[in-house]
Structure formats: structure tokens, C-alpha cells
Amino acid sequence: MGETAQHSFDLYRIFLGDQPPGFFLEIMFRTVVMYLYVLLLLRLLGKRGMGQLSPFEFTIIIALGSAVGDPMFYPEVPLLHGLAAVTLVVALTRFVTYLSNRSESVEDFLEGQPCCVVEDGVLNLKSIDSERFSREELFMLLREKGVSQLGQVRRAYVEPSGGVSAFRWPEDRAKPGLPIIPPYDEWTPPPGITVSSEARRSGELYACWKCGHSEHSSDAQPCSRCKNDDWIVATCDPLDEPPSQQHPRDAPAGTSAESS
Numbered sequence: 001m002g003e004t005a006q007h008s009f010d011l012y013r014i015f016l017g018d019q020p021p022g023f024f025l026e027i028m029f030r031t032v033v034m035y036l037y038v039l040l041l042l043r044l045l046g047k048r049g050m051g052q053l054s055p056f057e058f059t060i061i062i063a064l065g066s067a068v069g070d071p072m073f074y075p076e077v078p079l080l081h082g083l084a085a086v087t088l089v090v091a092l093t094r095f096v097t098y099l100s101n102r103s104e105s106v107e108d109f110l111e112g113q114p115c116c117v118v119e120d121g122v123l124n125l126k127s128i129d130s131e132r133f134s135r136e137e138l139f140m141l142l143r144e145k146g147v148s149q150l151g152q153v154r155r156a157y158v159e160p161s162g163g164v165s166a167f168r169w170p171e172d173r174a175k176p177g178l179p180i181i182p183p184y185d186e187w188t189p190p191p192g193i194t195v196s197s198e199a200r201r202s203g204e205l206y207a208c209w210k211c212g213h214s215e216h217s218s219d220a221q222p223c224s225r226c227k228n229d230d231w232i233v234a235t236c237d238p239l240d241e242p243p244s245q246q247h248p249r250d251a252p253a254g255t256s257a258e259s260s
């Protein structure tokens with residue numbers, strides 16, 4: 001209440017507020033705690049959580065955002081407090097960057113390492129999970145690299161940046177695999193697209209819906225890698241030859257030309 005009674009351009013209040021000078025120490029302590037805690041949380045969020053930004057960049061954006069903004073329009077937040085917090089955030093960033101350049105373990109913790117998520121056309125479900133990646137996100141990033149089915153992929157890595165790098169088999173060495181273009185990119189198979197282990201026709205190559213592992217086996221066993229029981233006919237090019245289990249309503253009108 002007393003604040004509103006003051007003059008609008010009370011410079012002492014604008015710069016220092018009514019906190020004792022010792023409050024600057026408290027600001028520094030608060031800033032360090034919040035900075036480190038946000039950095040830790042962002043690291044736990046996984047690589048995709050921040051898009052293409054590193055945890056550093058993301059932390060500095062969040063921290064500077066409110067430290068810069070609050071003193072602009074909250075009369076009870078003095079400018080010097082905001083300036084102290086902003087300066088400290090920048091200094092902390094410099095310090096943590098310095099530490100991570102000096103120590104490999106700090107760097108690994110903050111930046112992470114590339115993580116193999118596809119090996120020989122098969123998804124590494126554990127790595128995908130540990131990177132807080134969803135299957136759909138991974139498929140989206142692989143499609144952006146021109147991959148339409150997992151058999152084309154020799155290795156794919158989630159990079160510390162949150163992006164995916166894919167090493168593809170040469171055209172003549174690509175194997176049939178799990179299609180990853182819509183509608184095959186959902187976690188739950190759309191009705192009529194997959195078959196159970198027992199329903200597989202012998203002699204045909206099937207890919208596990210969940211992990212992409214392909215096998216000829218017709219002995220009614222679930223996937224030997226992930227124990228999943230949904231199979232789809234493995235395909236070389238899902239755009240060319242839609243898997244035979246495909247539901248008629250999902251077939252694009254243009255691709256049925258070969259049947260006429």
C-alpha cells in the first residue's frame with residue numbers, strides 16, 4: 001500500500017527497492033539454485049524436449065526472459081535486482097560452458113551422446129525410451145530423410161541436438177522392413193493392417209509392428225525381440241507396393257492402377 005503512495009519516478013525505489021542491500025546475496029543464491037535446477041530438469045527431459053536448443057541455450061532463454069521482463073513492469077522489482085540476476089545467469093552460463101569444455105563427464109552429462117535408435121532396420125526400443133523419444137517422432141524425422149521403411153536404414157542415431165542422423169543402405173542392399181509412412185506410423189496399428197502371429201502366411205516376410213524386426217517364421221511365435229504379437233508384411237517400398245494386409249480404405253486411389 002505504501003508503495004503506491006510514492007512518487008512515480010523515485011529513482012532510489014526504481015533501482016534499489018526497499019530491500020536491504022544484503023538482499024543481493026539472496027538474489028545470487030536464488031539465481032544459482034534456480035539455474036542449476038532448471039539445467040538439471042532440462043537434461044532429464046531428454047533431447048527432444050527442447051527441440052534444437054541445447055540445455056544451456058534453453059536455460060538462458062528461460063532465465064533471462066523473466067529476469068529481464070519482471071523489472072520492466074513490476075514496480076516492486078528494482079532494476080538492480082534484475083540486472084544482478086541477468087548478469088549472474090550469463091556468468092553461470094560462461095562458467096558451466098568452461099567446466100564442460102574442461103571435463104568430459106560434465107560435457108556428457110550436459111550435452112549427452114549420440115544414441116543408436118535403429119540398427120539394421122530394427123528399432124532399439126530401450127534407447128528410444130531412454131531418450132524420451134516417441135516412435136512417431138522418430139518416424140517423422142526418418143521420413144524427413146526420405147526413409148519410407150526401416151529396412152532402408154543401416155543405423156540411425158539421436159544426436160545431442162535432438163535431431164536424427166540416418167545412415168541408409170545403398171538402394172540395392174536395402175531390405176524389406178516395417179513401413180513408417182502414414183498410416184503405418186501409429187503406435188497402435190489401424191484395424192485390418194496387422195496380423196497376429198498365428199495368422200501369418202508361411203513363406204512371406206513379416207516385420208514386427210513394434211520393433212521392426214523381420215522374420216519368415218510361421219510357427220505362431222510372437223516377435224523374438226520384443227514379444228509383440230502384431231505383424232505386418234515387410235515391404236521394400238510401401239509407396240509402391242502397399243502391404244497386402246492393408247485395409248482397402250487406406251489405399252490411396254492413385255496406387256491401385258496396377259490392378260486394372
Ligand SMILES: [Zn+2]
Pocket residue numbers: 208209210211212213223224225226227228
Ligand atoms: Zn518386435
